[in-house]
């Protein structure tokens with residue numbers, strides 16, 4: 001018996017064009033799809049039949065291939081949002097308002113700081129933060145989550161002084177006399193993070209409350225991009241519990257990181273693979289971010305002569321780490337933003353794949369914000385999938401502007417990658433950006449417009465269809481889930497969205513009308 005039939009204008013990667021048709025659903029799966037005249041006769045008197053508004057368009061559910069659900073939950077629970085802050089004065093009033101809710105000495109944690117949006121175009125110094133908030137320890141995370149700012153009280157609680165050495169894989173920003181200036185890069189953030197005292201987060205409640213934020217944006221599946229990044233192995237237990245309790249109303253494919261990755265590689269804490277949860281990927285970070293000046297470039301930053309960022313691994317160490325995961329059958333995802341980091345990762349993948357060839361490995365590069373000639377072709381040749389966040393083009397204008405002039409034609413070069421034959425997997429990196437709406441990302445991929453209305457590297461604009469495919473099929477492919485979801489085909493999960501794609505409106509104003517998961521309207 002067919003549970004549900006829906007007729008609509010349909011688009012999917014499978015057919016490659018928009019056409020009117022119908023879908024028949026049974027037990028959460030698509031059991032037939034085709035012309036409405038072929039599908040309607042399958043209805044029985046118990047079948048629920050829905051004729052979608054002919055103006056609307058039905059697509060596969062969006063798959064956000066690079067999300068940080070637990071970071072997002074934490075941010076909603078404990079952090080002061082600084083996304084809209086545009087000056088030091090504005091920062092001071094925002095932090096002071098937050099301080100009023102707290103007693104003296106309690107931590108203030110900020111999120112979404114971006115000096116590129118500030119009138120001053122720089123980070124505030126530790127002493128400037130002290131003047132803004134004299135009675136609380138302050139830790140402010142930059143939007144990219146690779147850099148943070150601490151005031152003097154926070155540094156003192158963490159025991160960071162002029163004598164403290166930089167930790168492995170990070171840097172403590174310093175004045176000329178060696179005193180910390182309050183800027184913490186990469187692993188140095190953890191030195192302060194380790195002493196932050198906050199009331200515990202109710203993770204289960206937080207996850208349940210976050211679900212509507214995904215559903216209203218049409219997201220039906222995510223790649224959790226660094227499980228283990230927040231609380232080590234506990235991240236895994238939190239997600240497993242959320243799944244068992246029914247708080248996790250999304251399909252999730254995990255990228256294990258740190259303690260979680262180590263447990264999996266040791267054969268422990270393995271996840272049962274089904275339509276709701278998969279754990280195919282081990283995650284690495286091999287450089288930092290453009291905004292933080294820590295993404296590893298082959299030439300100096302446009303606005304910071306002498307700085308080219310830096311790698312977090314030597315080639316030898318990266319090859320050893322990749323080999324361990326690859327030889328156990330895992331897919332690898334590696335965070336690379338600067339062109340030198342992209343080149344290094346490709347060099348290391350090539351070495352591993354030469355030594356241990358594997359068909360259909362789907363190893364991934366994450367972000368890939370700056371290329372140089374030849375790298376896109378190398379991605380395609382090695383079969384590397386590229387996880388990119390088109391919404392960065394919309395929000396990260398000031399970061400992109402840091403790419404050196406000679407590499408600007410290779411900034412956010414999504415079309416070059418696609419044309420070279422690399423599979424594109426779209427995602428958002430939420431909560432790194434102020435919003436993670438797939439339709440906004442798709443609009444940015446097609447128009448290359450930023451929130452200010454500027455256009456970044458226009459020749460890299462993608463066709464609408466390519467962008468939709470990258471947010472559905474390509475993203476599912478990147479998570480080894482394309483036989484389960486990400487398309488409209490017989491046998492796949494009945495996950496889809498209905499959008500208003502009114503051609504009279506700009507793409508960025510298109511809206512999600514309905515989201516269906518497992519054959520059910522949410």
Ligand SMILES: [Zn+2]
Nearest residue numbers: 066068225429
């Ligand atoms: Zn990420």
